């Protein structure tokens with residue numbers, strides 16, 4: 001069940017920008033307190049939408065929803081910046097649905113009224129599902145379609161031929177259907193244009209599509225932009241889409257209430273030590289709950305997965321190479337608590353852009369400061385993989401206890417998006433980043449990346465950016481003695497994970513996922529009980545199996561039990577007495593079965609399984 005969100009919301013600390021008219025919603029006589037207590041019904045939404053929101057167990061609107069919904073209902077152009085996981089999707093979906101319902105009550109002519117542009121296909125899917133949920137009580141009055149390049153042109157034409165009320169698409173797909181594909185997408189009746197994850201739309205290489213679309217979109221329609229950061233890219237979009245009008249700017253910074261937000265930790269270690277620490281973290285169950293581990297590229301995904309396999313730790317992989325159906329399925333299953341660990345390579349793989357990181361660096365350093373005339377951005381091409389893939393950005397992973405940056409991202413904004421996958425919807429979470437200091441850097445046999453040379457520089461930028469948000473990144477030091485005991489096992493396991501094994505694993509997984517994605521999809525839809533065949537965390541077994549590594553002898557376990565690493569009951573967790581394997585007796589003769597600590601072999605506890613919610 002979802003928690004009540006933002007119980008301790010404070011009024012916005014938004015400040016007006018020189019050229020931007022500020023939100024004056026609070027200029028009414030409502031006090032901050034009454035505003036905080038506002039319900040969805042108070043925001044002036046259609047009763048059917050309020051009912052749908054209640055069905056989602058959203059008890060109160062979040063800050064961004066309280067601020068943006070009334071403005072959007074009032075027909076205002078809005079440019080909204082709010083932190084990751086703060087509920088931006090509902091903040092624009094609900095008023096758009098309300099507008100459509102209002103229009104339908106007087107004119108039922110079919111027309112595409114809203115175009116929602118998103119940077120990735122995963123996000124298109126996610127927004128589509130949100131619309132389905134929020135229109136649950138008015139489904140016959142609102143029809144939404146999502147366009148993806150997985151659909152043939154003929155299917156896209158047929159979807160658009162009935163003039164759905166809402167079209168969700170990446171800019172490239174939208175433009176393809178406006179300009180080509182028999183001009184299937186008609187924009188002349190458009191009333192709403194939404195740019196979601198606006199800070200990412202340009203960086204995903206859609207600048208030309210966006211520019212072209214802007215000329216096909218009727219003048220004067222209501223335009224809403226949502227973003228987690230305000231970058232020069234957002235500024236460029238503002239110029240393209242608002243032209244001479246000035247949108248109402250909502251720059252929402254909200255302090256985390258107690259027990260909310262991300263605890264950020266960093267640990268300095270050599271490349272080999274990353275493998276040692278990650279093993280220790282999972283072996284000693286230092287992370288309680290679900291975890292996303294970010295790595296630098298696709299090969300690293302498989303190296304880590306095969307390494308985990310050596311210890312019987314199950315994990316699934318997300319990267320741009322996998323078919324989109326599989327990717328969406330992995331996220332859905334993860335959100336249903338079927339898996340504990342996702343290893344993801346993020347969008348940098350796709351954009352292949354060290355160059356982009358350099359560009360971003362400048363922007364990140366200047367975020368929030370007056371911007372210079374922005375440079376026209378080059379259209380970027382995907383290096384490989386799927387250009388419409390993006391896992392660290394915008395995807396709503398539910399109940400993620402911890403994000404581990406096994407490899408540091410190449411930019412501070414990427415870091416923000418990655419850690420934003422935890423502590424969503426007013427929850428707490430932990431982010432731990434491994435940073436290879438210059439003096440520990442050496443081109444190791446297991447390292448396929450060279451970026452570690454820059455880790456410290458990137459960390460400095462990240463720290464600076466987080467400090468601007470009032471966030472601190474604390475150093476975390478593992479107990480060396482405790483960790484060193486596991487070094488032999490790490491070496492044994494790493495030796496088995498050869499380049500050939502990685503290459504084979506990558507091919508095998510791709511083949512398996514393609515099969516699951518295309519051929520078996522229908523079968524499993526009809527036979528849900530056999531869904532196990534569609535699991536994404538199966539063993540790839542391309543590396544030599546070493547049975548002894550799957551069990552940990554007692555002498556390797558810490559004597560004193562784990563120390564409290566963070567105060568919360570999430571992320572890194574304390575353990576008073578170490579919980580020995582099921583079947584192994586404690587000194588007192590009793591089985592170690594403590595509340596909050598999993599029973600049995602901790603390695604086995606990471607076997608994917610369905611948990612009760």
Ligand SMILES: Nc1ncnc2c1ncn2[C@@H]1O[C@H](COP(=O)(O)OP(=O)(O)OP(=O)(O)O)[C@@H](O)[C@H]1O
Nearest residue numbers: 005058060061062084085086087088089394396425
């Ligand atoms: N009023 C609410 N009450 C409770 N939960 C909410 C509320 N609004 C949204 N949520 C939940 O919060 C989570 C994050 O919402 P959403 O994905 O819209 O965030 P976001 O701001 O778009 O994040 P990102 O910038 O990462 O895309 C979702 O799981 C959503 O269901």
